[in-house]
Amino acid sequence: MPLHILIIVENLPVPLDYRVWLIAKTLRDNGCKVSIISPAADKYPAGEFEIEGITVYRHNLPDAGSLLQYLWEYTVALWKEFRLSVKIFRKNKFKVIHACNPPDLIWSIGLFWKLFGVKFIYDHHDLSPEILLAKIGDCQSIYRGFNNKEKMPALRKPKSIVHRFAYKLLLINERISHKFANAVLVTNESFRKIALVRNKCKSNKIFVVRTGPQLAELPKVNFQQNITNDIPKIAYVGVMAKQDGVDVLLKSTAYAVKSLDKKFQLILMGGGPQFDNLIALAHKLGINKYVTFKGFIPRKEMLDELIKCSLGVTPDLSGPMNDFSTMLKVQDYMACGLPQVMFDLQENKFTAGESALYAKSGDEKEFANKIIKLIENYDLRKKLGGIARERVEKLTWENSGSRNLLKAYEFI
Template sequence: MRVLILVENLPVPFDRRVWQEACALRDAGHEVTVICPQMRGHTQAEEVLEGIQIYRHWISSEAGSLRGFIAEYASALWGELTCAFKAWRKGGFDVIHLCNPPDLLFLVALPFKLFGGVKVIFDVHDLWPEMFEAKFGKRGLMYWAVRLAERCTLALADVVIATNQSVLAAVKKRGRLSDDRAFVVRTAPNRMNTATPPDDSLRSGRKYLVGYVGVMGNADGVDYLLRAARHIVRTRGREDVQFLLMGAGPEHAALLALRDELGLQEHLSMPGRVSDEFLCRGLRTIDVGAACDPINAYNDHCTMNKVLEYMAFAKPIVMFGTVEGRFSAGDGAVYVMENSAEKLGDAILDLLDDEPRRRALAGAGHERLTRDLNWARSVEQLVLAYGKTGAKAPF
């Protein structure tokens, strides 16, 4: 089967979920092509990587406003459509796999379904309407346009897959999907070097290291962690705690400015986008992983990759108690049930000062990931979903 995967918000192989899906489909015997944006250090327009054809297109800067939102998605749609026609001319495809956000990629898939008989899989990473509301803080005409786009994508899709059960329940209800068209394919770390040696130089001479890894956008709550760090260092007077925040995004510069405004330059390192090798060293070194995505209708439905990565490295977690966050981490985390930087900071300190509890949480989280949430189970569901498309290879 010839598969075309479209992803707009991150490039491969940087997008770990999409890349793991592409590799799993390749390993299952399918011919896989991925279309993604040129960004985050992955700017080569065309390459073959690990047997997977990749096309990358130009995209405007990541949306931070309504105007930026329109520019980003207009440029993305044009780039995705151009690359899709290139892939069609080169050899065609039997299935087109749409990864959201946004839910606008049905516009790229539509001509191939109508005139080429291509099957469509909708891979719901996020509930885009909730994401839009969290990003812009209101419902209006654009919000309802986003809901319409989601509905159009669900109507076009032959099969829907989702990152967790709560996302699947929402899209099943909105799209009136039958059980045989809807599958959960959970994200789980699969290709990270958890045996990397720790690097104590990242502690900057301090006893404890608190880590964060992930995107830094206006919906990710990193400002809560910065203010929690200030509470720990200034209010609680703890000079023995260092913070390492790994990741980039549209809010990175503003968060750097906030760090400096809070006087945390010596206690808080923000290196931006880091290499896989640096990421693994950081995750091996930290004593506690922080997940500061605030509790809201959007984040309640999200499975956060950072939480699973902390679990893969057997690190205890302190996080706001989102619904899916609590499901993912299980007994591997301390949950703060209020969006409060001070309470987040206090919970981090309490855990740092309780080594037996840290060990217990780390062990429980790692066991849950390897036993219940491992990638092999997700691959089984992914392959099953593809079998339900009804697509037939032309050879």
Template sequence: MSLSLPLPARKDRPPHCVIIVENLPVPFDRRVWQEANALKEAGWDVSVICPKNEQHPASYEEINGIAIHRHALPLEARGKLGFIFEYACALFHETRLLAKIALTRGFDVVQGCNPPDLIFLVAAPYKLLGKKYVFDHHDLCPELYAAKYERHGFFHRLLLLAEKYTFRTADKVISANDTYRDIAIARGGKNPGDVTTVYSVPDRQKLRRVAPDAVLKADAKVILGYVGIIADQDGVDHLVRMMHHIVHEEGRQGVRAVVVGDGPALASVQALASTLGVAEHVVFTGYLRGEKLLAALSSFDIGIIPDPVNEYNDKISMNKVFEYSALGIPSVSYDLSETHGLLGDAGSYAPNATPHGLAEAALPLIDDETHRRSMGARAGKLAEEKFNWSSEAEKYVAAYAGLVKQRAYA
């Protein structure tokens, strides 16, 4: 069998980008999947390297003409040593699969999506062969570490070093918001012309309202919803404590919380719900896809963003902001800088950084349906005017212009 080498690039095909993401499988990772499809629609060949999970167990499949290569991970890490082991395994498989793609199809660009800020190690050897590296800056890893472990120290310095070399290796940086862009320029030393902000807004043609899930609704008067990963830093424990305050201290009846998603902290927050006596008021659905996901989201009366106040969450753009708003669901959150900047007066904010404060912000929406509908309409209008994936996709594709020399292909 003849093999095509990674250099020189073949002239009989479109340019080819390989996207590497470690923390979520594709197409479950919405941002990565939308980016992959945007490049495909712009005439690129696209491959993705990502992990497997129970919902996406296939080692290889092709969807929408995008080749998806998946690898196993031995565990879903929580502690420091667990993360080191997970990342080492991921880097091994990413290196193996990228070499396979290089030898069988060739490629022109590698896009690395953090966390971790280590994927540049996989791409760096190919830069010696003229390939380009694009860093898709999903997370602030040093800030995430500081928020999770409440310290800086040795590992924090290592993360800053990894971030530094990631920026240095990258030919282009795609920032998840303007705060990240500022960090890429100030802390990463990038030329402003090489950094493009692309917000993770959903494609509103795919995220739409459908008939609510009748089982989730059941006899509930108001559904408080959460969608996303359930990890230690995501604050689902704050949602559970908020429910304790609403049900047991404020005495509200007919209020149910629905948590859509999964993650390493699921068992602990389920145990917390039992300990606080709100297990019957909190439903955990696990991962949902397709129409089941849309039906669950369409059941939400209020969207909860329980991510706690810290230096990490203050800077990130929550996907939940965009998703709730696209469906006309009013949001309740802590008063985080980036979240407040996105939602403005379309959001409701806790008066203090505690689950009690989160409950206080939710109660006016729980008690007043007219107010709830008004805030939902305001969020929907905001999404229609500002949270538009087609414009974000244009910026994303434009960032790739010039990375690969134009060439004729059949």
């Protein structure tokens, strides 16, 4: 009888959540039965669905904006996730719960099912305490990275008492998630250090499972096409929240428009809480005719669009969360043979290496000048694009993610 695994995710619907879907398909291909509980969203309605041999259960959630609304959302989510887990267990007993954060509350469901002999895997996607710091915007990292003694970076505490309480609560739940997990999956070495140092996790149960494009989806790249476009296209892919720096990108674009004689087009693929504000900002800056907002589009369509572009941009700013996160868009640009401009964040630099140009975080003018340099220099674009494509083939899901995922399941 195949091993039945229940994956619980709250942040994004499935199969839109790329990492979760990669993990589910890998487990399915290795003989496991996989069920997934996820939220519903536009184009991903609530209900029970069979998708590519994986059973997906989606549930509705209330909208959240304020701290109290988030607390209500998490309470509703936990209740619905628990009820669905009971329903699934009655149908076909699962042996593993694979919990994907944020938020770091699913340990409570995992702890209950441990009473019935179910193993618990904690998949640490995002740093919830740092997400809070990024959203409230009243504190920044004092320095980035880890020092020689592997201590955590110092962070200024939130100014508000309410935010301090919420921050402490998030830290506690993160540590509990690590403590009760039979295995912990992390997305990069920075997260591994956080598991070891901040959460006192045993090193033998931590597995670095990097998210990357699949070998099969790496597009055939026509460097002549995406480098010699008459009107260069600049691509941005991803979420549009406060910490993603898309507002900085638009201001850099405005500077580049004034400085360049050559026309270009900025293509924005994605969405988020700042989407409408960013459209308004593009109009305010007078660059709306140079910018196209496409919203979220299917992954294959997104990759097809990237192939037509000349370069990619990753404007995520240095901060408590971004300094330690690996951005999937960085690898997507590389998969399509695109050079890119980004701020000098440590995990971005680890991923892109010499295939990108780097600007000091938050420096709109320097970011714009790097874009201009690539637009004006055909040979440089071709060189960096070639490095990007060669490098990303070593960072694919098969080469950097799935192997350690399976090792984690063997461990438990």
